[in-house]
Amino acid sequence: MQNQLVQFNAEYAAAIDEDRLEDWPAFFTEQGCYRVTTKANHARGLPAGLIFADSRAMLADRVLSLRQANVYEAQAYRHVVGLPRVLANDGDVARVSTSFVVFRINRDGTTDTFATGQYLDEVVQESSQLRLRRRDVICDSSRIDTLLAIPL
Amino acid sequence: MQNQLVQFNAEYAAAIDEDRLEDWPAFFTEQGCYRVTTKANHARGLPAGLIFADSRAMLADRVLSLRQANVYEAQAYRHVVGLPRVLANDGDVARVSTSFVVFRINRDGTTDTFATGQYLDEVVQESSQLRLRRRDVICDSSRIDTLLAIPL
Amino acid sequence: MQNQLVQFNAEYAAAIDEDRLEDWPAFFTEQGCYRVTTKANHARGLPAGLIFADSRAMLADRVLSLRQANVYEAQAYRHVVGLPRVLANDGDVARVSTSFVVFRINRDGTTDTFATGQYLDEVVQESSQLRLRRRDVICDSSRIDTLLAIPL
Numbered sequence: 001m002q003n004q005l006v007q008f009n010a011e012y013a014a015a016i017d018e019d020r021l022e023d024w025p026a027f028f029t030e031q032g033c034y035r036v037t038t039k040a041n042h043a044r045g046l047p048a049g050l051i052f053a054d055s056r057a058m059l060a061d062r063v064l065s066l067r068q069a070n071v072y073e074a075q076a077y078r079h080v081v082g083l084p085r086v087l088a089n090d091g092d093v094a095r096v097s098t099s100f101v102v103f104r105i106n107r108d109g110t111t112d113t114f115a116t117g118q119y120l121d122e123v124v125q126e127s128s129q130l131r132l133r134r135r136d137v138i139c140d141s142s143r144i145d146t147l148l149a150i151p152l
Numbered sequence: 153m154q155n156q157l158v159q160f161n162a163e164y165a166a167a168i169d170e171d172r173l174e175d176w177p178a179f180f181t182e183q184g185c186y187r188v189t190t191k192a193n194h195a196r197g198l199p200a201g202l203i204f205a206d207s208r209a210m211l212a213d214r215v216l217s218l219r220q221a222n223v224y225e226a227q228a229y230r231h232v233v234g235l236p237r238v239l240a241n242d243g244d245v246a247r248v249s250t251s252f253v254v255f256r257i258n259r260d261g262t263t264d265t266f267a268t269g270q271y272l273d274e275v276v277q278e279s280s281q282l283r284l285r286r287r288d289v290i291c292d293s294s295r296i297d298t299l300l301a302i303p304l
Numbered sequence: 305m306q307n308q309l310v311q312f313n314a315e316y317a318a319a320i321d322e323d324r325l326e327d328w329p330a331f332f333t334e335q336g337c338y339r340v341t342t343k344a345n346h347a348r349g350l351p352a353g354l355i356f357a358d359s360r361a362m363l364a365d366r367v368l369s370l371r372q373a374n375v376y377e378a379q380a381y382r383h384v385v386g387l388p389r390v391l392a393n394d395g396d397v398a399r400v401s402t403s404f405v406v407f408r409i410n411r412d413g414t415t416d417t418f419a420t421g422q423y424l425d426e427v428v429q430e431s432s433q434l435r436l437r438r439r440d441v442i443c444d445s446s447r448i449d450t451l452l453a454i455p456l
Contacts, residue, residue, distance in 0.1 A: 002155060003306060010387045013403065017422075039228065076343065076444050078420035080386050080405050082232050083162045099165065101232050101255060103405060103420045109447030111417040113263040116230035116255045118169075140228050143261030154307060191380065234384050235314045251317065253384050253407060265415040268382040268407045270321075292380050295413030 001094060005084040005123065008130045009098060013079035016151050021066060024151050025059035029126060032056055033134040036152055038142045039117065049136075062151075076105040077114065077150055093133065096121045102152060115152060116140045153246060157236040157275065160282045161250060165231035168303050173218060176303050177211035181278060184208055185286040188304055190294045191269065201288075214303075228257040229266065229302055245285065248273045254304060267304060268292045305398060309388040309427065312434045313402060317383035320455050325370060328455050329363035333430060336360055337438040340456055342446045343421065353440075366455075380409040381418065381454055397437065400425045406456060419456060420444045 008027075015023040028034060037049035053059050082099035089095070097118050104114035122134040137152045160179075167175040180186060189201035205211050234251035241247070249270050256266035274286040289304045312331075319327040332338060341353035357363050386403035393399070401422050408418035426438040441456045 002158075006306075006387045007389065010389045010403075013386070014389060014401065017403065078403060078405065078444050080232060080384060080403055080420075082165070083158045085159065085162045085166060097166065099162075099169070099230060099232055101230065101253075101405075103417060103444075105420065105444040109445045111420060111445060113255060113265065113417065116232075116257065116263055140230050140255075140257040141261045141263060154310075232384060234317070235310045237311065237314045237318060249318065251314075251321070251382060251384055253382065253405075265407060265417065268384075268409065268415055292382050292407075292409040293413045293415060 001086065001089070002084065004130055005086075005094075005096060005098075008123075009081045009084065009119075013081050013100075017076070017078050019076075021063045021151065022060075024063060025056045028056050028059060028132045028135070029124060030056050032059075032132050034059060034132075034137075034151075035135070036137045036139065038139050040142050042136070042138045050139075066150075075107065078103045078105065081119075092124065094121075094123045096123055100152070102150075117152075153238065153241070154236065156282055157238075157246075157248060157250075160275075161233045161236065161271075165233050165252075169228070169230050171228075173215045173303065174212075176215060177208045179284055180208050180211060180287070181276060181283045181285050182208050184211075184284050186211060186284075186289075186303075187287070188289040188291065190291050192294050194288070194290045202291075218302075227259065230255045230257065233271075244276065246273075246275045248275055252304070254302075269304075305390065305393070306388065308434055309390075309398075309400060309402075312427075313385045313388065313423075317385050317404075321380070321382050323380075325367045325455065326364075328367060329360045332360050332363060332436045332439070333428060334360050336363075336436050338363060338436075338441075338455075339439070340441045340443065342443050344446050346440070346442045354443075370454075379411065382407045382409065385423075396428065398425075398427045400427055404456070406454075421456075 012027050034053045035049040036051040053062060080101050084096045084098045087095040087097055097120055099118050101116045102114045104112045106112065117137060117139040120136040120138055121132055123130050124133050164179050183206065186205045187201040188203040205214060232253050236248045236250045239247040239249055249272055251270050253268045254266045256264045258264065269289060269291040272288040272290055273284055275282050276285050316331050335358065338357045339353040340355040357366060384405050388400045388402045391399040391401055401424055403422050405420045406418045408416045421441060421443040424440040424442055425436055427434050428437050
């Protein structure tokens with residue numbers, strides 16, 4: 001499974017970095033849950049995140065909004081994703097943690113470290129490919145201003 | 153061994169990033185050696201590093217000091233570790249080199265590139281898990297001010 | 305092949321980061337093509353890159369120039385390379401995409417994010433090792449000033 005997860009995470013990141021956002025919802029199951037929160041909130045067990053979606057349809061809506069708002073195109077992003085740690089695997093669902101860093105390339109050509117954190121995933125196999133039943137994106141920083149712009 | 157090393161490095165990084173510092177000494181053998189030095193010093197063959205410990209007990213002491221000093225909690229860290237290159241492997245000991253970058257997330261929410269460098273390891277198998285007989289952390293930068301705060 | 309690619313990319317990065325630039329041309333085939341360009345130019349299909357070399361001999365010349373100019377030694381670099389995505393593989397040639405980030409460690413000890421982007425490779429097997437028949441380095445940023453200094 002390790003190799004499959006590695007490939008999965010690389011494809012997920014490439015869809016975002018190459019601005020193929022329309023491909024993004026397909027990494028989730030039909031009722032897949034996507035949440036962005038901060039480490040501080042996660043540690044306190046607070047349920048509400050910065051972003052919350054609990055179906056592929058909501059994710060697709062989100063992409064539509066991003067396209068209309070057109071905010072996204074001003075910058076580019078680059079994910080570098082660490083190696084997945086499989087925390088548990090009962091055969092049906094794997095719980096996996098993976099570190100990430102996302103760089104933002106600004107219009108003036110400068111590059112910032114946009115976000116670091118970990119993915120906390122529930123991964124299932126669906127018709128011979130992996131899908132996210134849940135991805136909690138837990139950002140290390142509590143600064144949230146621009147976090148709303150881009151899928152992480 | 154490649155897969156095992158990858159998992160090992162991911163767990164090592166997670167222990168630090170998730171502030172489970174007490175788990176850190178167990179990644180080393182009983183007489184394991186941990187050294188932090190700079191690339192410039194390493195190139196000159198200078199033996200003394202910024203940090204030097206030659207047993208698991210010394211590492212545990214170090215964690216205690218960090219907890220008492222309480223310096224560590226002000227920031228958070230995020231390791232992103234590259235792929236291990238096995239330089240040599242005689243069956244008992246593997247010499248492995250791995251690139252890393254550590255980000256520091258400051259209290260104001262900004263993120264710095266805290267350190268980059270390579271791990272130069274001697275890895276052994278002990279009771280079916282990998283342990284470090286030696287980890288030299290060779291930092292690219294010669295700036296050492298804050299390097300003393302955190303295990304790398 | 306995934307494991308072999310991972311090892312290959314780790315060795316490529318180490319040759320540069322450890323200032324063994326003379327080893328760099330050997331990662332390419334005799335008529336190997338190396339190109340550095342920007343994402344914007346690549347998207348427009350523009351053929352000319354920031355750097356272009358179409359043989360191992362040209363790469364070796366480039367290393368010689370760098371040694372003579374001596375610019376390179378003022379800084380150090382650190383690559384962190386993501387996981388390779390195999391886009392196509394017909395048995396002879398694999399097309400592979402891999403994210404990278406390169407940090408620059410300046411003389412004053414500070415560390416910048418120097419470049420992010422993706423490698424777009426054509427990889428072949430030659431005498432039991434992988435070689436690049438072509439590596440397009442597609443930088444996310446359009447800032448090109450210092451890009452000319454170092455192999456990416």
